[in-house]
Amino acid sequence: GLDLVPAADSPQKAKDYTSDQEVRWCPGCGDYAVLAAVRAFLPTLSIRRENTVFVSGIGCSSRFPYYLDTYGMHSIHGRAPAIATGLAVSRPDLSVFVVTGDGDALSIGGNHLIHALRRNVNMTILLFNNRIYGLTKGQYSPTSEVGKVTKSTPVGSVDHPFDPVALALGADATFVGRAMDSDRKGLSAVLEAAARHRGAALVEIYQDCPIFNDGSFDVLRRPDDAEARVIPVRHGEPITFGTDGRWAVVRRGFGLDVAPTAEVAPEDVVVHDATDVGLAHALARLSGQDLGHAVFGVIRQVQRPTYDDLSRAQVQQAAAGGPADLRELVHGADTW
Numbered sequence: 001g002l003d004l005v006p007a008a009d010s011p012q013k014a015k016d017y018t019s020d021q022e023v024r025w026c027p028g029c030g031d032y033a034v035l036a037a038v039r040a041f042l043p044t045l046s047i048r049r050e051n052t053v054f055v056s057g058i059g060c061s062s063r064f065p066y067y068l069d070t071y072g073m074h075s076i077h078g079r080a081p082a083i084a085t086g087l088a089v090s091r092p093d094l095s096v097f098v099v100t101g102d103g104d105a106l107s108i109g110g111n112h113l114i115h116a117l118r119r120n121v122n123m124t125i126l127l128f129n130n131r132i133y134g135l136t137k138g139q140y141s142p143t144s145e146v147g148k149v150t151k152s153t154p155v156g157s158v159d160h161p162f163d164p165v166a167l168a169l170g171a172d173a174t175f176v177g178r179a180m181d182s183d184r185k186g187l188s189a190v191l192e193a194a195a196r197h198r199g200a201a202l203v204e205i206y207q208d209c210p211i212f213n214d215g216s217f218d219v220l221r222r223p224d225d226a227e228a229r230v231i232p233v234r235h236g237e238p239i240t241f242g243t244d245g246r247w248a249v250v251r252r253g254f255g256l257d258v259a260p261t262a263e264v265a266p267e268d269v270v271v272h273d274a275t276d277v278g279l280a281h282a283l284a285r286l287s288g289q290d291l292g293h294a295v296f297g298v299i300r301q302v303q304r305p306t307y308d309d310l311s312r313a314q315v316q317q318a319a320a321g322g323p324a325d326l327r328e329l330v331h332g333a334d335t336w
């Protein structure tokens, strides 16, 4: 999240956010598309480049900060949210972004991620999900599907995977979105909404790793398959999808289901409400890990006081009270 600072002299073009570093991802990696989208939307935010920080952990996507001409930190495995929390609390003038992957954020960094989200620290988290460990050459990750055959699971993984969107909702994150690397328009829209959100924003980005997990999202990319699977949602709009909106999302029991729009009464088509946490959970469940359906867009967005604002207010209040009396502090506490 960020506070919009009028900055007439802020850089206006993607090239102004492009560093002199050579980009070293594999040819065809989905990370290129995300980098291009981020370079293009940053100038539209009216923030100063020098007030922008990208903190990453460890992994392929965590090379991101090198390629942006902003401040950045390639930090430690899984701990980017903790470092970003320190920055966000101590420097309210900064716009803080975290770049992480499915291994970095959900395995070793699982704790850091959920606590940053529940505390609602003012930061925008880009979670690149390629459902594999790419940097270490192809081990199964916390989002790999059951039965995944990799170098570390030669006869197939028996682990049940995380759904990052469902996990973030479980942590009561105030902004949860999903995007696809190859969908430049949708990706840019979700990233920009996340960046403008005040509080912790998590965007899961489905990202292709053609080297170690080739084609993992093909079912959502091939037009014929995507037709009945890719569900874009927009706040306030009925959820229909496919050619001419031929499919609709409807309520079924406590959850959601998909039906041909022609067979559904218009009033039974679910209207997306990003403030409705029950609907957000149901949309996450509709997505599922098997990619039978995949919901894209801003799935949840609500306002809640941020951790950084609340903790800064406490510090200011304490400072306004004058110097502390150490003796009173010690003797005033009976248990000591």
Ligand code: SF4
Residues within 6 Å of the ligand: 024, 025, 026, 028, 029, 030, 031, 060, 061, 130, 134, 135, 208, 209, 210, 211, 212
């Ligand atoms: Fe991208 Fe996969 Fe190569 Fe990593 S290993 S740079 S995720 S293609």
Ligand code: MG
Residues within 6 Å of the ligand: 059, 101, 102, 103, 128, 129, 130, 131, 132, 133, 134, 141
């Ligand atoms: Mg990964």
